[in-house]
Amino acid sequence: MPLSRRCALLLSTLLLGHLALAQGPPTQGIAVIMADGSTEPFLSIAKLALIFKRKQTFWANGQRIQPVNLPPAHPLRRAFSQQVFARSPEDLDDYWRDMYFHGVLPPFVLASEEAVIRFVATTPGAVGYVSPCVLDHRVTVVLRLYEGPACAHQPQ
């Protein structure tokens, strides 16, 4: 390879790397999380919909799934509901009313993203979602949804 082409390749690699670093972690979207070391490396949106509708209640290894939600008014919950179910949390009221009649309750609701991270990190089989900017080593991302509110917190 001629020297000039090698230089151009090196320069473009450095430039792209610099751009990536300058961009930092994403500040928008939704990170679907499980405990660090989880056996599920990746979840699809279709699977996520089944889990959060309590249609799928077991992981492949036989462990019970423990999905957790944020409160219905939380911007992240609203964005999650639209992207996963194409409906608002209120639009799912009829569904949960019917399920309740059969003794099936909606996922737990936790008040904050920090509470979701703590619950997911310490509860076997748990799955939740938070802003990408609050992620830390306690959890691992199994799906990233690119639409969502901008981060309320500064990325760490």
Add this chain to the structure above:
Amino acid sequence: MIRHVHLRAAFCCITAGLLSLAGEVALATDESKNETKEATPPYELGSGLRLGNSGFYLGGYGSAEYSAARRAEPDFSLSHADLFFWWESQSGFKFFSEVDGEYEAATHRNPDLGERRTLSLARLYLDDTYSDSLTLRLGKFLTPIGRWNLIHADPLVWTTSRPVPTKSPFPGTATGAMALGNFSMFGRPLDYSVYVSANGDLRRDPNEDEFHKAIGLHLNVPVNDATQLGFSYVIFSQNPDTENHQRLLGLDLLWSHHGSEIMGEAIRRVSSHGAQSDELGAYLQGAVPVYGRLYGVVRLEGFHQASPEQTIRNGVFGLAYRQSRAISYKIEVDRSLNNNGNASVSFLSSVSVLF
């Protein structure tokens, strides 16, 4: 009568005991670590009372109804007071029970319309879940035919009255064994249930004849995000005429989009006693948001009944106000016409609460 009083007393004692237990467990939970507190949601109307981390839940629904019809005395009644009590383990065991109190209090009861004071066991079953595609159920459960029978509770449906084709041609509950679950089909869950019912029923509802023997299947297929199609098939005989072997085929539909809903069912029941014992019926119901949480509801239904033989056509026009997920108010006018030319108009209203 004495049996009824004893049952009601036992029912009240169990409820009071459970509520007291709930208080104690809730208190214990408050004193525990933060993580547990976060995972124990506060009680909310329409979502059941979780008894701490015991795995026990308590819930139910109640409805009060006012009805008036030509040539009938108007009545106000506590038409349903149902209590759910269930327990679920992490390993997949689940116990579920529903006690149904009908017309416990009423200014006037019309027995011809099934308005009888009864306390029956609507459901009592044990589930053992092996995977999402296989749960084994033993006990008394709702007969999986069509859609209405599986969600017939007053706060869940749009009208106070129930379509005749969803009640008359088959018993609403079955006692026996069932296998149920869901399979993923093109990324959507296909729900199935296969069941058998043996002779007898656990504390049956006196308003209906229970299955003598039954074997049946129900499938629910989501076509897209808004539409679901159902298929039911059952071969059965009922008490007391156990020699009448019957086959029932049912199709059902649910379409819901942005608060509007269309639901319909069609059934055909064929009897071994000949065509004069066959039954055929269908209904189609639409609900649309009119203003905020106020919905307009229209239902048309037709039913050919074997005994006494008649063809009934009903039209129901009403309004339903869903104040929240748990509370709904309904008013409706039901116009009924049979093939003898007898027409009747009745007015129904109700308030129902899911707790």
